[in-house]
Amino acid sequence: MWTCLPAVVLGYLGFLVIGHTDQYPDWLGSMLHTSYEMVNAMWWGILSAAFFVGILGRIPREAIMSVLGRGGSKRGIFRATLAGLLLDLCNHGILMVAMKLYERGASIGQVMAFLIASPWNSLTLTLILVGLIGLQWTLLFILASLVIAWISGWIFDRLCDRGVLPGNPNTVEFDDIAFWPSVKASWKEHDWRPKALLQMFWGGLKESRMVLRWVVFGVVLVALIRAFVPPESFGVWFGASMSGLLLTLLATTLIEVCSEGSSPIAADLFNRAGAPGNAFTFLMAGAATDYTEIMALKDTTRSWKIALFLPLVTVPQVLAIGWIMNVAGA
Secondary structure, three states, rough: OHHHHHHHHHHHHHHHHHHHOOOOOOHHHHHHHHHHHHHHHHHHHHHHHHHHHHHHOOOOOOOOHHHHHHHHHHHHHHHHHHHHHHOOHHHHHHHHHHHHHHOOOOOOOHHHHHHHOOOOOOOHHHHHHHHHHHHEEEEEEHHHHHHHHHHHHHHHHHHOOOOOOOOOOOOOOOOOOOHHHHHHHHHOOOOOHHHHHHHHHHHHHHHOOHHHHHHHHHHHHHHHHHHOOOOHHHHOOOOHHHHHHEEEEEEEHHOOOOHHHHHHHHHHHOOOOOOOHHHHHHHHHHHOOOOHHHHHHHHHHOOHHHHHHHHHHHHHHHHHHHHHHHHHHH
């Protein structure tokens, strides 16, 4: 946190001061611009997530679990998947909320379904994708991502049931209660004046430190990769073939971009490389192999197994659907 955060801040301020100029090396300009671009893309999601995390802290645990449904059940996973789809945040903001849901007692499968369904399925990014690749393919991408999220959540809960993965120690006995009456009753006990709301927001931001440190680390790594990896290779190497699909997987694993940055790159794969499956793989596998998510999962669940099972469970599904899309779109 305290190494990468100053680097990101200095990069952002450096771009404001230097801007686009030929007086400095291209790699330096690329790094400064990346800090500027990433911060502008992510700040609203991170601040919104901190507010949501603060709000979740004021909602009774039983009410949250009543909305998500019984942990380990198909209906509970389906509800968590829909919640991830509907919440309009970037992938790093979603990660902060997902970790809070874990602390409030959601099952491992529900957390994973919520996390996998969310990264680029916000309303803003959906509209961007419609403009870039068309409505039909955008809807197909969304449907495929929901299927992967639901299947992955179900697999994770089954692995927990069999003792392969540790369950959530925060889980409480499920009680199907009326959500809004419970929330209204509990909210009357809280102070909703501006000063108290500011304190709630600051508390949510502090609770998200374990995620934020990996977010700023990700920005630094993206800046380094963009500075020294030529972008022209995307449309040349990543065609609609199995080798192109695997190269896309490798690229999205190494090149960490937030959801706002992944959509234009995916559209470039779709339009220039003529590979819709590669575009879908870049979007979905980017979330499944995101080291920010993997490390945040490890820190929150205190389990390397849970964190590493995220790509192990999801990536094969993403590759299979990506290959089918390439064949169908050929």
